[in-house]
Amino acid sequence: DAKTTQPNSMESNEEEPVHLPCNHSTISGTDYIHWYRQLPSQGPEYVIHGLTSNVNNRMASLAIAEDRKSSTLILHRATLRDAAVYYCIPTGGTSYGKLTFGQGTILTVHP
Amino acid sequence: GAVVSQHPSWVICKSGTSVKIECRSLDFQATTMFWYRQFPKQSLMLMATSNEGSKATYEQGVEKDKFLINHASLTLSTLTVTSAHPEDSSFYICSARLRVNYGYTFGSGTRLTVV
Numbered sequence: 001d002a003k004t005t006q007p008n009s010m011e012s013n014e015e016e017p018v019h020l021p022c023n024h025s026t027i028s029g030t031d032y033i034h035w036y037r038q039l040p041s042q043g044p045e046y047v048i049h050g051l052t053s054n055v056n057n058r059m060a061s062l063a064i065a066e067d068r069k070s071s072t073l074i075l076h077r078a079t080l081r082d083a084a085v086y087y088c089i090p091t092g093g094t095s096y097g098k099l100t101f102g103q104g105t106i107l108t109v110h111p
Numbered sequence: 112g113a114v115v116s117q118h119p120s121w122v123i124c125k126s127g128t129s130v131k132i133e134c135r136s137l138d139f140q141a142t143t144m145f146w147y148r149q150f151p152k153q154s155l156m157l158m159a160t161s162n163e164g165s166k167a168t169y170e171q172g173v174e175k176d177k178f179l180i181n182h183a184s185l186t187l188s189t190l191t192v193t194s195a196h197p198e199d200s201s202f203y204i205c206s207a208r209l210r211v212n213y214g215y216t217f218g219s220g221t222r223l224t225v226v
Contacts, residue, residue, distance in 0.1 A: 042220060043219050044155070044204070044215075044217045046215060097211065099157065101156070103154050104154060
């Protein structure tokens with residue numbers, strides 16, 4: 001499984017953009033990059049995923065580096081409800097679709 | 112779409128008893144489901160891959176005789192914690208996805224407390 005490196009924690013102010021980085025230098029060529037978030041005492045929630053090109057959905061944008069060794073999750077306008085642990089997970093390919101969770105990034109959003 | 116329902120949301124049981132947790136895909140069929148366990152202030156740890164109509168695949172270090180997984184239909188997988196002990200107290204979460212290369216949907220989790 002590809003190893004990932006994410007900051008332990010990040011802080012943001014409400015209504016400001018947030019850029020959550022993730023390094024996955026050992027990613028395989030067929031792995032998709034998935035992002036999930038988890039609120040306390042809840043199951044994780046899917047945020048976004050992509051393979052090579054940048055992706056957008058109603059929740060966030062995903063910017064993938066050209067060499068695919070890193071990616072950035074972008075929350076365009078953080079709200080208090082975005083405060084969660086964010087996990088970046090390369091999967092598919094050699095991991096056969098299994099999700100291996102790292103420690104993630106704890107995002108704190110200040111009002 | 113792609114809703115996963117998990118039941119119960121919490122359970123308290125006595126040491127030595129067994130507990131069954133259900134995971135249902137409500138609006139899609141899931142040939143594969145995944146079971147995770149999460150201890151306080153830790154990340155999710157994959158326990159096993161549940162395959163419809165065949166045996167589950169357990170991750171290294173997970174006792175298959177203790178954590179029985181049954182995936183008898185395309186919409187239901189169950190995890191039974193047998194002879195539960197206090198150290199089995201944890202947050203158990205299941206997941207599935209609509210199709211290959213889609214995102215995963217997770218259940219809301221089951222908080223198991225063994226007393």
